[in-house]
Amino acid sequence: MPLTDTLSHARHYIDGRWHDSGSRGESRNPATTDLLGSYADGGAEEARTAIVAARRAFGTTDWSRDRHRRAAALHELADRLEARQEELITLLARENGKILSEAALEVGAAIPKLRYNAALALTDHGRAAEARPGMYSMTLREAAGVAGVIVPWNSPVILSVRSFAPALAAGCTVVMKMPAQTGLVNGLLSEIIADAPSLYPGVFNVFTESGNAGAPELVSSSDVDVVSYTGSTAVGRVIMGQAAPTLKALSMELGGKTPMLVFDDADLDVAVPVLAKAITTFAGQFCMAGSRVLVQRGVADELRRRLVAALEAVRVGPGDDPASDMGPMIDESNARRVEQTVADAGDYATVLVRGKRDHALLGPSLIEVADVSAPIVRREVFGPVATFEIFDSEADAVARANATEFGLAASIWTRDVDRPLRVGRELQAGTVWTNIWALTHDQFEEGGFKQSGIGRLNGIRGLEEFQETKHLVHVAPRD
Numbered sequence: 001m002p003l004t005d006t007l008s009h010a011r012h013y014i015d016g017r018w019h020d021s022g023s024r025g026e027s028r029n030p031a032t033t034d035l036l037g038s039y040a041d042g043g044a045e046e047a048r049t050a051i052v053a054a055r056r057a058f059g060t061t062d063w064s065r066d067r068h069r070r071a072a073a074l075h076e077l078a079d080r081l082e083a084r085q086e087e088l089i090t091l092l093a094r095e096n097g098k099i100l101s102e103a104a105l106e107v108g109a110a111i112p113k114l115r116y117n118a119a120l121a122l123t124d125h126g127r128a129a130e131a132r133p134g135m136y137s138m139t140l141r142e143a144a145g146v147a148g149v150i151v152p153w154n155s156p157v158i159l160s161v162r163s164f165a166p167a168l169a170a171g172c173t174v175v176m177k178m179p180a181q182t183g184l185v186n187g188l189l190s191e192i193i194a195d196a197p198s199l200y201p202g203v204f205n206v207f208t209e210s211g212n213a214g215a216p217e218l219v220s221s222s223d224v225d226v227v228s229y230t231g232s233t234a235v236g237r238v239i240m241g242q243a244a245p246t247l248k249a250l251s252m253e254l255g256g257k258t259p260m261l262v263f264d265d266a267d268l269d270v271a272v273p274v275l276a277k278a279i280t281t282f283a284g285q286f287c288m289a290g291s292r293v294l295v296q297r298g299v300a301d302e303l304r305r306r307l308v309a310a311l312e313a314v315r316v317g318p319g320d321d322p323a324s325d326m327g328p329m330i331d332e333s334n335a336r337r338v339e340q341t342v343a344d345a346g347d348y349a350t351v352l353v354r355g356k357r358d359h360a361l362l363g364p365s366l367i368e369v370a371d372v373s374a375p376i377v378r379r380e381v382f383g384p385v386a387t388f389e390i391f392d393s394e395a396d397a398v399a400r401a402n403a404t405e406f407g408l409a410a411s412i413w414t415r416d417v418d419r420p421l422r423v424g425r426e427l428q429a430g431t432v433w434t435n436i437w438a439l440t441h442d443q444f445e446e447g448g449f450k451q452s453g454i455g456r457l458n459g460i461r462g463l464e465e466f467q468e469t470k471h472l473v474h475v476a477p478r479d
Helices: 044-060 067-083 085-096 100-121 156-170 180-193 214-220 233-246 268-284 297-312 332-345 394-401 419-424 459-464
Strands: 012-014 017-019 024-028 035-040 128-132 135-143 146-150 173-179 204-209 226-230 249-253 259-262 292-296 350-353 365-368 385-391 409-413 431-434 467-475
Touching: 012 044, 012 180, 024 180, 035 180, 035 204, 044 146, 044 173, 044 204, 044 214, 067 085, 067 100, 067 156, 067 180, 085 100, 085 156, 085 180, 100 156, 100 459, 146 156, 146 214, 156 173, 156 180, 156 226, 156 459, 173 180, 173 214, 180 204, 204 214, 214 233, 226 233, 233 249, 259 268, 259 394, 268 297, 268 385, 292 297, 292 394, 297 350, 297 365, 297 385, 332 365, 332 385, 385 394, 394 419, 409 419, 419 431
Parallel strands: 146 173, 146 226, 173 204, 226 249, 259 292, 259 409, 292 385, 365 385, 409 431
Antiparallel strands: 012 017, 012 204, 024 035, 128 135, 135 467, 350 365
């Protein structure tokens, strides 16, 4: 049976029930524009209804106190996702546009993330001491309350799980706003979550919107205690302003401009295929995309030749076509935007590879630039475009790498065993890889320096973003 026959219309999931909206949106394959189905298109009303349900569930059930129930629920979600992962992978490739291997990577990584957070739900830490005779102090971790989660369209499965799993593990109830660009994926993910035996109604609520009415409700509502947002730095600034009146906690992973530092002693046979994937994975629509290739002068000519050849060989096609090396951008308007960005860069830089566009299908581009203040270096393109920049020394490489407002991630390529620690300490980035790219571990935190975000995801700190710390002081009664 075609997958679109199993989910031709996606609805919101609020307070343990399915909800439709008066407004509907169409879901289309970005590569072909073929109609895949429709989705309920929500907004402020759905957000408010979900917030009421989440607040009630937090206050009237034992969800926040029963860590064993929370662990069981997260294992149930992992089991359900594992059972339907092939269905979700295919739909993600069709609707989001990422190639099948990338869709499989995204869905596959979400399953252990759920199980890791199930384990965190059973784990606790704090301090206790007899401060002075007869006086005892201890710290306890408590759920913050209702968590608002705002999910981007570029990786909706893994980026939703990355926020809602620790929120649930911490004991929060959740209201999650998902993007219209992946309306059917949202609906299928909600089906997978729905009816998990250990989830009380109202603990987990999901709605989809194409506009911008529901998300601001999550940010401004006094009944939402913490917001986890993944998206652009520009929107992150807006969210900070909207959250200010309630002083709610924010965790935000924002934009990136990842520099890939290739030194003279790097193994180019290993580096070049990874650099090409860093530029083209998810069609460059990735906050950690390798959007800046910084190369030491001694190997610049060789790396330029190899990387140009690698990018020119990339086959761009529909995400669900096994022959595709890179899928389409999310829609034609974004492909046109990136195409224009490359054209504008030609006025002040050298375009080594210019990606050709066919509607939303856009090939990768590589632009050689010397001026670190150039727009193509400073701005997040969010497409399959990278700059090629030459440096002479470690100090020069570090200065160039740190020259933007972003600080999400960086990568160092070298055979020198000491250089990665020496250079890595100087890079203003939340994650620094050596001779690899885009590798994360559920048990280790990730997040941005500078304007790439606040807070951390993954690891114990990812759980703590959804908790409050309470200090209890007990004085023993006198005899």
